[in-house]
Amino acid sequence: MTYQYLMVEKDDRGFARVQFNRPKQLNALCQGMLDELRAVLTGFENDDGVRAVVLTGSERAFAAGADISELMDFSAVDARRHFDNPSWRAIENFRKPIIAAVRGLALGGGLELVMQCDMVVVSDDVSLGLPEVTLGVIPGAGGTQRLPGIVGKPLAMEMILNGRTLNADEAINFGLANYACPGDEVLDKAQALAVDLAKRPPLAVEVGKECVNAALDETLVHGLSTEQRLFHFLFATEDRAEGFKAFVEKRKPQWSGK
Numbered sequence: 357m358t359y360q361y362l363m364v365e366k367d368d369r370g371f372a373r374v375q376f377n378r379p380k381q382l383n384a385l386c387q388g389m390l391d392e393l394r395a396v397l398t399g400f401e402n403d404d405g406v407r408a409v410v411l412t413g414s415e416r417a418f419a420a421g422a423d424i425s426e427l428m429d430f431s432a433v434d435a436r437r438h439f440d441n442p443s444w445r446a447i448e449n450f451r452k453p454i455i456a457a458v459r460g461l462a463l464g465g466g467l468e469l470v471m472q473c474d475m476v477v478v479s480d481d482v483s484l485g486l487p488e489v490t491l492g493v494i495p496g497a498g499g500t501q502r503l504p505g506i507v508g509k510p511l512a513m514e515m516i517l518n519g520r521t522l523n524a525d526e527a528i529n530f531g532l533a534n535y536a537c538p539g540d541e542v543l544d545k546a547q548a549l550a551v552d553l554a555k556r557p558p559l560a561v562e563v564g565k566e567c568v569n570a571a572l573d574e575t576l577v578h579g580l581s582t583e584q585r586l587f588h589f590l591f592a593t594e595d596r597a598e599g600f601k602a603f604v605e606k607r608k609p610q611w612s613g614k
């Protein structure tokens with residue numbers, strides 16, 4: 357299947373690569389692009405050949421934010437209709453792990469998408485920021501809620517109220533990224549993570565992701581209860597039986613995803 361705004365490729369090592377493909381517009385996130393992303397991820401939900409997704413952009417920009425030209429003449433009602441839709445939540449609702457491979461700029465909605473991903477690899481020359489205040493607005497795809505939990509309140513305030521951007525070292529130090537490396541190694545590093553994930557028992561990976569997200573979204577009491585429920589659930593799976601058996605028999609497990 358071909359897409360207007362994305363390049364999508366399945367890798368036979370068990371993952372898929374999704375690349376934003378509006379390089380001239382610095383991958384500004386137009387509605388069509390987000391709708392395509394949602395459709396692609398929905399298709400991967402039940403595709404056993406895709407155990408993880410690597411989401412990337414171009415050399416110059418992962419994404420420079422929402423497409424400002426689309427929003428130019430929006431009323432409040434238009435904004436509500438445009439942004440309050442499932443396409444902006446495609447990543448956070450995806451059950452399998454998504455790794456962001458970020459080169460260059462990730463600004464505004466671009467950084468908000470990065471923060472919705474599960475692991476992040478950035479290039480040495482990355483620039484991460486939420487410059488919405490310079491347009492007279494605030495982040496609207498989770499930025500004000502997710503960023504403080506990652507970098508802490510003082511820095512989140514500086515980034516959101518004063519438009520401070522972070523470089524690669526800062527992204528690592530403040531917990532926005534797992535790894536920083538030279539630009540031409542970013543995709544390989546992200547794909548290596550995806551290959552490793554593809555070798556893990558799929559259901560344990562899926563519910564592990566759900567539990568970590570519960571830690572961020574729920575109170576401790578609810579999060580612990582989510583963890584217990586999903587931990588118990590795994591005891592009903594073939595992979596759990598296989599994992600324990602393989603350990604006792606001192607061999608590599610063969611995961612079935614059941």
Ligand code: CO8
Pocket residue numbers: 380381382384385420421422423424425439440444461463464465466487488491494495496497
């Ligand atoms: N939207 C639309 N077009 C863009 C965007 C954007 N966000 N960013 C860059 N472009 C376009 C430019 O208009 C330009 O197009 P053209 O060549 O046709 O003039 C092209 O990309 C290249 O950009 P520049 O010439 O500006 O390149 P520079 O290197 O000079 O500057 C910058 C790069 C600094 C990144 C600059 O382009 C810039 O400031 N861009 C805007 C960044 C920004 O403010 N992003 C936040 C947008 S608002 C947002 O993301 C809110 C999200 C809310 C989500 C809510 C969901 C529920």
